[in-house]
Amino acid sequence: MALLNGLLLLGIAISTLWGVLALGHRLPRPWRWSGVGLWLAAGASWLWLAWQGASLAALVGIGVQLAGLLAWWRRLVPQKDRDWAEDVAHLATGRVTGKRLTLHHVRHFDWQTRDTARGGWERRVYDLERLSTVDLIVSSWGRPGIAHVLISFGFAGDDGSVDDFVAFSVEVRRASHERFSEIGGFFKQYELAIIAADERDAVRLRSNVRGERVTLYHVTLSAQARRRLLLALVASANDLAREPRFYHTVTANCTTLVFVMMRQIIEGLPLDHRLLLSGLLPGYVHEHGGLVDGYRLGELRRLGDITERAAQAHDAPDFSRRIRRGVPGWCD
Structure with missing residues (x-):
């Protein structure tokens, strides 16, 4: 049980870090830092729940959060027309x-x-x-x-x-x-x-x-x-x-x-x-x-x-x- 909880904590930490980097590089500037801050706060809350033994709540929480991020991520498409260097x-x-x-x-x-x-x-x-x-x-x-x-x-x-x-x-x-x-x-x-x-x-x-x-x-x-x-x-x-x-x-x-x-x-x-x-x-x-x-x-x-x-x-x-x-x- 301790091993599974440790893996959950690791998974939440990795997901949170990946989300921070993805949002930090791809969110438009007006919302970038607020989006990163909210993502970090949510990830920290799931880590705290998992640390307290509420593994199911933490798993559901990070799962829903990550699913939303991935849905947004898949909608990002490369562009033909930008102000190129x-x-x-x-x-x-x-x-x-x-x-x-x-x-x-x-x-x-x-x-x-x-x-x-x-x-x-x-x-x-x-x-x-x-x-x-x-x-x-x-x-x-x-x-x-x-x-x-x-x-x-x-x-x-x-x-x-x-x-x-x-x-x-x-x-x-x-x-x-x-x-x-x-x-x-x-x-x-x-x-x-x-x-x-x-x-x-x-x-x-x-x-x-x-x-x-x-x-x-x-x-x-x-x-x-x-x-x-x-x-x-x-x-x-x-x-x-x-x-x-x-x-x-x-x-x-x-x-x-x-x-x-x-x-x-x-x-x-x-x-x-x-x-x-x-x-x-x-x-x-x-x-x-x-x-x-x-x-x-x-x-x-x-x-x-x-x-x-x-x-x-x-x-x-x-x-x-x-x-x-x-x-x-x-x-x-």
Whole structure:
């Protein structure tokens, strides 16, 4: 009996904490703190009843309270039209016509600070027959195991050299007044975005403006797999533009969505904790033969650290080529 009552007390405490976080992140501001206060007061009363031995009353009370909260929670739906932050104002969409991929809303910002940039969005056309490379770009900011992951596709020019790159990034779609919070990502605070960006934009924002450490890994996919991955990203972007989704810190983020696409290309990829700790993703890809052969992971990480090269090549017209100098799988 004591064990059951202890479990009830634990359940009430967890439910109360979850409710506090959900209401604190999703209630409109005029009612946020009053709603949180009322929820806490009610949860404390059920804890007190359970502590006093009135287990049935406490169970019914928290059950009714939680049912009401969940009914409200299920009615929260992601939005298409909000006052979006400038860097996620447009979602990527694409169309394939023959051998041509047309991407709409490719971002090409020249970042001045973390929050200000020149440039805009444009339509770009790519020849799928010239899709030549895929790179995994990992940007970290000092939190163990945590990083942001981008996928960059390279297209060959007339002379055969790869000189045109577009990077895809699965991101939080914030409103203009919002700041990112990992905790908020658990509680439907943000919508999900798939952004297509010029590689100079996507990399320099992280390495040169935010001061993050950026590492580039060349991915050894076949030509068919490269094309399938790109088109899978475009299809997911189109779906997201039609039907918005909530971002989730664990189940719908930059790593897990790319993994779902990769699983369509390479059968039998197992689930792994490194899919949740995105900073460890290169180890997962390396273990399954996706990175350049003949190098240990530590060597690939060291040689692929493009942070300093990105700073030195900040305004160079051949930025993408210069940051790849010395990266395994790329010629100087």
